[in-house]
Amino acid sequence: MKIAELKIFYFEDDGIIPNNPDLPVLIYRNALDHPHDAEELFNRNQWLNSWTNGIYDYHHYHSNAHEVLGVMEGEATVQLGGEMGEEVTVHKGDVIILPAGTGHKKLYSSPDFKVAGAYPNGDEYNLKKGSLRERPSVLIEIKNVPRPSLDPVFGETGPLIKYWLKKMV
Incomplete structure (x- = not known):
């Protein structure tokens, strides 16, 4: 497995979607040699x-878990980071790694669009939509989500290790 291209995005809190103050979104272009086996690959790496x-067609995030999405089929345009975030088109074989708190929303997809999703160590995930009454508690939750020990695609190596785990020191 290899990455044709690595995209890195940092998003700030927009007042509705908190995003993650410390960790970037990582997109691995064409990283899945066998996209239909994405779920199995993630599971082998403890996601x-x-x-x-x-992907839901409304802005949402998970305040208590990081998430990986592997495009198994088709393509979609996804908005990352909330209303003021980035629109990104993903295709079969691409992987998106979302740190806890990062907003995401499907804007468009081909009829055959399908992703596999998973969470480090099988973490249970919540679904948040940016309600103001959630803010104080979700900001604390996001900061307290442990970083995964393995990259969902490359295991002990890969960009997640560099951009998420090396930042701990």
Whole structure:
């Protein structure tokens, strides 16, 4: 496995979607040699509690878990980071790694679009939509989500190790 291109995005809190103050979103272009086996690959690297489906078409985030999304089929345009964030088009074989708190929303997808999703160590995930009454508690939750020990695609190596784990020191 290799990455054709690595995209790195840092998003600030926009007052509605908190995003992650410390960790970037990582997009691995064309990283999946066998996109239909994405869920199995993630599970081998201890990203568990997995599923296959799509991406919600409204802004949401998970304050208690990081998330990996592997595009198994088709393509989609996804808005990352909330209303003021980035629109990114992903294709079959691409992987998006979202740190806890990062907003994401599907804007468009091909009819065959399908992703596999998973969470480090099988963490249970919540679904937050940016309610103001959630703010104080979600900001604390996001800061307290442990960093994964393995990259969901490359295991003990890969960009996640460099950009998420090396920053701890």
